[in-house]
Amino acid sequence: MSERPKIKDIAERAGVSVATVSRALSGSSLVTDETRKRIHELARELNYRPNVSARNLRTRRSMSVLLVVRDVGNPFYLDILKGVEATAREAGYAVLMGNTENDPDREVEYFNMLRDGHADGMILMTGKLPAQQPGESVDFSSLPVVVALEMIETAGFPHVQIDNIAAARHAVEHLIALGHRRIAHIAGPLPELMATHRRDGYRAAMDAAGLSIPDGYEVRGDYLLETGETCVAQLFALSEPPTAIFAANDEMAYGAIHALRRLGHDVPGDVSVVGFDDLYLSKAFYPPLTTVSQPRADIGRTAMSLLLNILSGEDIAAPTVVLPTALSVRGSTAPPRR
Amino acid sequence: MSERPKIKDIAERAGVSVATVSRALSGSSLVTDETRKRIHELARELNYRPNVSARNLRTRRSMSVLLVVRDVGNPFYLDILKGVEATAREAGYAVLMGNTENDPDREVEYFNMLRDGHADGMILMTGKLPAQQPGESVDFSSLPVVVALEMIETAGFPHVQIDNIAAARHAVEHLIALGHRRIAHIAGPLPELMATHRRDGYRAAMDAAGLSIPDGYEVRGDYLLETGETCVAQLFALSEPPTAIFAANDEMAYGAIHALRRLGHDVPGDVSVVGFDDLYLSKAFYPPLTTVSQPRADIGRTAMSLLLNILSGEDIAAPTVVLPTALSVRGSTAPPRR
DNA sequence: TTGAAAGCGCTAACAA
């Protein structure tokens, strides 16, 4: 058997039909223990592996799921990917990587992969739906898709998320509790929903504490290290710079701290900084970053579990699962210098 | 057309045979421009997508590749994944994620996915071959596999790597040039090859400079943040602690710097630290980490290109591509205090 | 409990 053995080869050697082999291999109870055993032995001996394309064609499933993110290079997705992968694996699913780079065309491409049988379902972390194709009327909401992290309001997909508003508010309240009054915000790429929510949480906390937000205290970033630096430059060009900064993600917080240090400001001595996400390096950062911890692995696992439910036909009523966050208070925040 | 249209549907509407449709859709020149155009229009109209399982079954290719790493959660792989993904995409390949968690069984599983048609080729970054199955004699070396980062000497796979020995040596020479004499090494998980090579580079540099390595100056870590910390504890329990540390990767360097700071040592004032990898955060670290830069995205692209060559039948003679590294000198190294 | 046979949707060899 130099070529790849197929079911037929096993059938011939076992002196049974291909149907029996197929049944035996799939653990059907319609086969005597004896023949089942013989077939399994033969399969092992021939080093048989079922051809997935043939099986997929016949069963109309690929046993693959598609994980679509904005940027595979972003470390934020790591633990999520890990959670998805582990849960998928357990259920016998492979994970295909999708990377949109925020390109709508690529988004469409991945939806198409769903339709062409490349994958059975999709976990979407890009907050957008591809624009309707001309002459096309695909009912998106009927597709096996779970949205994680982001929000897509137009279709009725299940969502897995965190409460960004509450988490951001909580983070800012921590600064306020420390005694800060002049608190600035380095926002994400507004008007994206997640960035907006975190900004709204900041505003809510300030408002609830009766603190006004001076002009120029809200700076727009794009979640990257570099913008953390440039935003700090903007903030400290103000006549009254802040004593604390809430950054919409950890990367910008890193950049902000870096820039503060270069400007000669001690963190947290002169300026406190809070991040969002709790990247795995935040605790090793100097100073260790106070930040909002997201249960990323859990987000991945939950999203995949939801998808598995859908794929197994259990019609869940498009639930929205909100997972808890926690503020990890570390060394980058302290009371303001008086 | 509520159901998924197939080639047959298009053929009927276009009044041609399925073969013609297939040809037109695959851009064969054996079709008149006119019919090709009509068919393409019809396809768009019906929102047709070819069924990949059927195509894969027929063509015996999956147009997927498998990217197998030790740990999907490790940020080190990010840029590599990005490079692989981009190159794969361009060539029309999808990328399947494989995660072994250093489990040999899972390694076997991924080799099997290659054999069962799940993927056409594999990029392996795990430095091991699965043990031969009993009664089995698969000629591994004939499989379309490219090894990146790691080394597998037993099979004749193409490799994409960096010169770990030279790069490590170069890093240590930098410390020596600064005037350091007591230089310690936090190694990776010896006796793994990469860890060994980096250790050997350290030894070579020390040796070439006529410097001896005191007992206890080589500490074994496992590439994790935490061991960077514990290893520093060990080094500074010595009667003569080092004035410089070469860590086998950035994560351990982060941990080391963290621990040094807690022990009251200034970096680089009291102790210089060099890392290896140049993770994307190393430049934002405090102090910015002096470290060996690996061309990770390029490693990914090159590995995928090599794999594409193999898949297209161009038999490359198992080349080993060695990509250049560069020492990024930043703020974590300085001359020793006198 | 097993076997025969149909067919998943596509591509490609062969014929016209």
Place this chain on the structure above:
DNA sequence: TTGTTAGCGCTTTCAA
């Protein structure tokens, strides 16, 4: 340039 036809390897009726 197009059509006819035979599978790719598997699962699953239906019949025995």
